[in-house]
Amino acid sequence: MTDFTGFTQDVFGHLPRVDQRRWADAYLCGLLTAPGKKTVSRLAKGACLPRGAAQALQQFISASPWDWSAARESLARKAAVRLPGHSWTVGTTLVEKRGEHSVGVHRRFVPEAGRTVNCQVGIGLFLTSGSESVPVEWSLLMDEAWCGDEVRRRRARVPDAVRAKPAWAHVLELADRLAALKVSGPAPLVIDRHCALDAARLAAHLQLRERDFVLEVRPDQPVLPAPHAAIGIGTLPGPDRPVSARQFMREGGARHPSVIDVEQGGRTRRVQVFSAPVRLPGTSPAAPSTGRVHRLIAEQFSAGRRPARFWLTSLGDRRTDEVLSLLRGPSLTHATTQRLEDDFGLLDFEGRSYPGWHHHMTMSSAAYLYHRLQHCARQPARL
Template sequence: MVASYETDRPNPVNEGLTTSAEDVSLLTFTTNIFGHLPRVDQRRWAHAYVTALLRTKGKKSIRRLADTISPSPAATAQSLRQFVNLSPWDWRPVLHALTRWAEGHGPVTAWSIGRALLPKRGEQSVGVHRQFDPSSGQTLNSQLGLGAFLRIGTAHVPVGWRLYMPHSWINDPRLRQRTRVPETEHYRSPWSHALGLVDALAAASASSPVVADMSDDPDVRLFIQALNERRHTLVVAVSPHFKVIPGERSASTASLLSAKTCLSSGTVRDVIVAEPDGAQRRTRILSAPVRLPHFRPSTAPERPHQLFAECGPGSRLGPVWISTLPERRLSDAVSLTALTTSTTSTITAMARCFGLLDFEGRSFPGWHHHMALVSTAYAFQRLGRSRPPMPPRLGASEPDQRASA
């Protein structure tokens, strides 16, 4: 029998969670983040779940979380499981509140987009499909999550998630019904999900440079064009085969060249760049001014772009990037590229220490609940105990346009 979830029944973990100053701080934090939830018991279970994520060592299974916080782990585990998988609360206000809270801990110097590959056994979990994992070199059954991160000091705070749903899931009514995929959910490519994350941030936060590694996305040009239409500053990794127009020529498709070809006749220069931890280093880059062809109608004025890549040993080029920062600010653009590595490190830390990979459910709402809870726990651990030092702001952006449970 599933433990009762109504507000008139006691929460078995209400007692004993707020005995120290840090516990009180955590309770204040979760009250802020989950204060919109309509029922008292939902807010209590949210606090209990985040507390358990922070306190439980090793794998964050529901049973282990319950063992950490409750003298009645069996009943508590059932209630925690129901809270994540079945309770009808909206995760979007949680992430919005988390964004506002994180912004109170220092200036946001960039928005970065990261990808989380979540391996799954079997094919029952929502959105699971065969996908190549670069870290292991294997093709795995996995879910693909795209996340938005605020760079605050040296921290990368996760404040938004989207679950990529392949055509095989979107077009199968049986799978959709079984995993409670909303009727409003239709197919979106990874770049479209990334753009949705940027739009959500733009509606809630002052604009910052957008940093993303899209080098494996064949439609990255659509992502870049959409960011340009919204007047965002961007630093985006692209394929060496990405087609551009060299120099300051008018945006026609007559002189399209690959990014690698354009860089081969570019300018070599040494720049001083800032590392994510505030340290500085000197590096050599190859850069070239380019413009983008328009493959779809656009009313946005054409913007100049800088193509660049770091020069490695033996003049070997590193990843290719494109940015709307002007040539005189290429050092800022190069500095921002390091944020993709930091974002990946954050996702790894969330997987190892905060239960990112330990979701015990299969539904669409449950997945988003889990990601919101893990993000909340990570944010408190990273920012809730201290204010990190603030490195210089890089790449100031141009002005942009800005469910209940």
């Protein structure tokens, strides 16, 4: 069994004060034991703390000046050891909020809910194996209304370096931070459509970093045929005229689909996989197309007439089934994010400050990893 004291010493032993380390232990214990919504009062009760301790826990999370990056580095190293051969995946979490004072809160249309909500949006980087996904780094989406308001920034203690940027830029920043730690060897970055809305720009920056990737793209993603693209029965566009990914595949971009059995929802389903080399049109002078050839993959389940999902990857030398095995990663990450929200208090931060949000996300991630290590100790298997 993973020793709780040893785990907290590894993750929070860098905290300079004894009281900070004690409150970190208590907060983590509360996240692991308190039922339901993880309010600080319930965390204090779950950790068997005396009356009045809830205020101290709130102070530790929201106001105490401790470094969350060192704790996350420890989590990343532990996860990398437990997950050999992992990929990097990205997950998002949306926290509905009342009012406008919680850091990063803004109005956003949520397609899944079909409505506009007042919310915070967190973007997480996960290490993901064939069966498990573990959060190791987080970023908070901040819009210009927040970043351009010095009064709100000062009140929420937002660092000067934080600026408004799109989700794909947050993904790059997260990947850069994890890469700098050198916790593992090169790993492909696998991202579904929620964080890869500007796939061409994201791909351009990833290839500048020599980072392999698998990005889900929309069916209307513009692509250009590569010089050696397969010619099917249809007519491909000219070399400089982009068409949608769907049209490219439909009009002769790929031939001879592979038929592969995949696991989905506990069932094995047969899927046709089309694959063809493509290029991406230029995006801007800051991130121009290099003309590099990527691989466009389309999945079509037997019940559908059109490819259900499209993916763009730099892994042109990998077998199709190897690339497809990576596509399960985002689903595992979504499941982990849901578990973090339901059981480990990911949505339950009650403070308003930027450091407090990062402290809480770090504690929630630590609670999840500790729980998984305990589970694996009881049922010996690779995480």
